[in-house]
Every structure is written in structure tokens, then in C-alpha cells.
Amino acid sequence: xxxxxxxxxxxxxxxxxxxxxxxxxxxxxxxxxxxxxxxxxxxxxxxxxxxxxxxxxxxxxxxxxxxxxxxxxxxxxxxxxxxxxxxxxxxxxxxxxxxxxxxxxxxxxxxxxxxxxxxxxxxxxxxxxxxxxxxxxxxxxxxxxxxxxxxxxxxxxxxxxxxxxxxxxxxxxxxxxxxxxxxxxxxxxxxxxxxxxxxxxxxxxxxxxxxxxxxxxxxxxxxxxxxxxxxxxxxxxxxxxxxxxxxxxxxxxxxxxxxx
Amino acid sequence: xxxxxxxxxxxxxxxxxxxxxxxxxxxxxxxxxxxxxxxxxxxxxxxxxxxxxxxxxxxxxxxxxxxxxxxxxxxxxxxxxxxxxxxxxxxxxxxxxxxxxxxxxxxxxxxxxxxxxxxxxxxxxxxxxxxxxxxxxxxxxxxxxxxxxxxxxxxxxxxxxxxxxxxxxxxxxxxxxxxxxxxxxxxxxxxxxxxxxxxxxxxxxxxxxxxxxxxxxxxxxxxxxxxxxxxxxxxxxxxxxxxxxxxxxxxxxxxxxxxx
Numbered sequence: 299x300x301x302x303x304x305x306x307x308x309x310x311x312x313x314x315x316x317x318x319x320x321x322x323x324x325x326x327x328x329x330x331x332x333x334x335x336x337x338x339x340x341x342x343x344x345x346x347x348x349x350x351x352x353x354x355x356x357x358x359x360x361x362x363x364x365x366x367x368x369x370x371x372x373x374x375x376x377x378x379x380x381x382x383x384x385x386x387x388x389x390x391x392x393x394x395x396x397x398x399x400x401x402x403x404x405x406x407x408x409x410x411x412x413x414x415x416x417x418x419x420x421x422x423x424x425x426x427x428x429x430x431x432x433x434x435x436x437x438x439x440x441x442x443x444x445x446x447x448x449x450x451x452x453x454x455x456x457x458x459x460x461x462x463x464x465x466x467x468x469x470x471x472x473x474x475x476x477x478x479x480x481x482x483x484x485x486x487x488x489x490x491x492x493x494x495x496x497x498x499x500x501x502x503x504x505x506x507x508x509x510x511x512x513x514x515x516x517x518x519x520x521x522x523x524x525x526x527x528x529x530x531x532x533x534x535x536x537x538x539x540x541x542x543x544x545x546x547x548x549x550x551x552x553x554x555x556x557x558x
Numbered sequence: 559x560x561x562x563x564x565x566x567x568x569x570x571x572x573x574x575x576x577x578x579x580x581x582x583x584x585x586x587x588x589x590x591x592x593x594x595x596x597x598x599x600x601x602x603x604x605x606x607x608x609x610x611x612x613x614x615x616x617x618x619x620x621x622x623x624x625x626x627x628x629x630x631x632x633x634x635x636x637x638x639x640x641x642x643x644x645x646x647x648x649x650x651x652x653x654x655x656x657x658x659x660x661x662x663x664x665x666x667x668x669x670x671x672x673x674x675x676x677x678x679x680x681x682x683x684x685x686x687x688x689x690x691x692x693x694x695x696x697x698x699x700x701x702x703x704x705x706x707x708x709x710x711x712x713x714x715x716x717x718x719x720x721x722x723x724x725x726x727x728x729x730x731x732x733x734x735x736x737x738x739x740x741x742x743x744x745x746x747x748x749x750x751x752x753x754x755x756x757x758x759x760x761x762x763x764x765x766x767x768x769x770x771x772x773x774x775x776x777x778x779x780x781x782x783x784x785x786x787x788x789x790x791x792x793x794x795x796x797x798x799x800x801x802x803x804x805x806x807x808x809x810x811x812x813x814x815x816x817x818x
Binding site: 343349357387 | 600601602603604605606607608609610617618621625645646647649654655657658659660681682683684685
């Protein structure tokens, strides 16, 4: 199964600790993975590193995991292909532009009959995955519904309803951001943890790496990490419910809903 | 002044030799540069590395210049800011999606009165540069003119006419690709060279690096490199004329026009 990783923080934060754990699962301790990608926002723009190869052996992934790129909004993904060949265009995260913003998305799961159930005619996928198709559906629905730029939270509440539509087609765990707000939607497996003062230390599951966040942070920092499975062993992660969606702004929950 | 670099080849080709020369100009031998970026196509998708910092001191740029990423279509840029702050969203190349394709573009020059002369209402820029604005203008014109997907060469011939419009607003040297075809438009400075058998060796201008292409290539390889200024000292580069545009496919010229 693919795995998702997201971050929403109120200060540019280093993701190396969490990404290192994810990277281990991309071909070492996890199932062999068919690609990986990570998107960091820096202001309004994003930069993405991705490869259709296992990240545990990637020189670029190693660089990302050692280079202190800081960001307030991050989306990452390791892929086990189930729809679409092992090509760069099928590698998550995907980015599209709308309303002077970059929108980035990654998905874990499988969708049935997506081309018929989720019609698109304008914003079309480059690759052949059900995941990118669903992303294009979300973007096209958003564009057509509001016509012109709409506040982020209004847009993401609308996206949440459309994600519920998508979830009817199968397994849909997804993270999406416009660089400011981040939405997480869960049908089967998605966890999150919010770290804030007083900070404690955390120990990764697969690596002998413990971080004392007290030393690494400032007292006002709020950092939420979203992941398919908990990345650390000594912290309590929140498991999202089926068809629950949460919107985060600067690490804080600003909207939460469980759809029927 | 910013500098452009592009490549069109009939086989995935390593750009490290040319990029190393460009990188030197981004803060070492050239004027201090305000950012750099490079986009490599891999199949239908592209990956972009960019930073709003001088590339001559960048760890990522160093990695790109040492890691043998091969591609048939490459666009790169080093920036000396004249419009828009030193932020990632103002750093070239820019990418947009249309018709199941990724389109990538970089520009050298300055445009006057671009917001009025080049109206856009749908495909909007994320950053604040005249360059990205002009790119959005090209994409929106293309989208509105053809409504549905059109063969690459037809699309790029149309783009060429619209580039002529843009060039009326100032200096417009630009490279744009859909991953298959590459268009180069020159108003003041743009050169290209096509290397094919029998290959010889080439010596970079700023670095003591000579490559014997005979050893690095196969007899059927055709590789065109486009650059603001010639990158090598011992080869004859073709200087493009004012308002000349050329479309390359797999390294070969397939369309050329000099506009009045």
C-alpha cells in the first residue's frame, strides 16, 4: 500500500525526521515501493522532488532527508503502484494551478469506475492513475462551482464534500493543500499528531533516531504531522475515522467533519 | 541579465556539461544571480529544481550538475531579478498543465505594460513577474483558441504568433516546451547549436572542462542546445535573429520563421 505524509505548521519546520521514517518504508522495512515524492511550499510556490523509483535507494531522497528544507506545508507520498505504470507522470504528489495558487495533492487507495463516476472535461490528467484523475475532478469541480477565487476555507469545505463523492468509489485517503490550508480525508487509514509546548521527545519506528523537540522548537511552534500510520513509537497519534475530513491551518484544526 | 538554457534531443541526454557552465554564470563569473531553475522532462511529466538563491553556491544545483539526469527536453534559467521579488514563485522555469500535457517556459527580458497589453482572466500567475504573466497569456490564448487538444506543432506555431505579440512589449527571449517540441523565440540574444555525427569535442567557456562528444554519444544522436550566449569556445553557435522563432523536435528544426 502507498503511504502518505503531510505537515501543517505555524513556522517553517524541518520534515527530515518524519521523512526519514517514510523513506525507510519505501523499499527497506516496508513493501518495495514504486516511487516517491515530496512537495515543500515556500511562500506561494512549491517545489517537488519525485522519482518513479524506490526512495530508500534514491540519492535525491537521501539529499531531501539530509538537507534542512523548512516549510509550513508539506505533502509526501511513497507509491505502491496499483493503477498506472511506473512513470514520473504517475508519481505523487500532483500539482495544479488555480486562482493564483498552487494546489498539491497525494492519494492512497484505489477507486473503481472513476472515469464514469467522476466526470472531467477541462482539467485533465497527464498520467494514467485514478489518483490524478480524482485530483483533476476536485480542481475542475472547484473551478466550475466558484468561477472566481474563493477564500481557502470555503474552497476546502467544498473540496471535502467532493472528496466524499470520490470516497464512494473505493479507498480514498488523501492530503491536499493550497499552501496555506491542508485538508486530510480518511476512508481507511490516516493518523495525525499535533506537537506543541511543552514538547517532549519522539522516537522513530524504523530508525534508531530520537528527537527532543524541546531543543528543536520555539515555545509557540505548533506542528501537525499527518501520516498513513504513526511514524513514532512513544507518542499517541490520532486515528481518523472513516469519512472524516479535517482542515488544518498552521498546525491547528479549523474544520472537522465526519460524513455519513 | 538572466540567462536561458534549453535542450532538445532525440535520445535522453545528459545536460551536466552545459548546466555546469550556466551555473558558473549564476553568481561566480557572471553577474550575481537571484535564482535558478531547471526542468527535465521524463516521458510526459517533468521535474523541476529551483531556488530563489544563486545557483553557484547551491547544494541542489551542485547535485543537479553532478547527477546524470537524462532527458530529451530541458529548460533552465538563471535569474537576475528585474520584476518580482526574490521568491520561489518568481523563479523560472514555470509549468502549467493543458490537454494532458505539462508545458514549461522560461523568459529572459523585460516587458512594459504587460498587464494591459496581454490580458488574462482564467490562467493566472502565482507570482508577480512579467515573465509568468506572459506565460499565462500564452497558455490562456492557446486554450481559448483551440478549445480542445491540438497537435503540438499547430499549437506551437500559434504560440509563435502570440510570442510576437508579447515581443512588442519589450525584450522577449524565451524557451517553451510541451515535453515533445521546443520553441525558442529571440528578440535580442539567443543562440543554438546542433551536435550530430561526426561529433567533435567541446570546451566550456568558464570551466576547464572539455568533452569529447564522440565518446559520449551514439552515431544517431542529435542534440540541440539553446542558450542566451554560446557556452563553449571552440564551436560555432548560431545566433538567432530579432523576432526569429524556431521549433525543434528531437534536436531537429521543424519550423522556423522571422516575424516582421
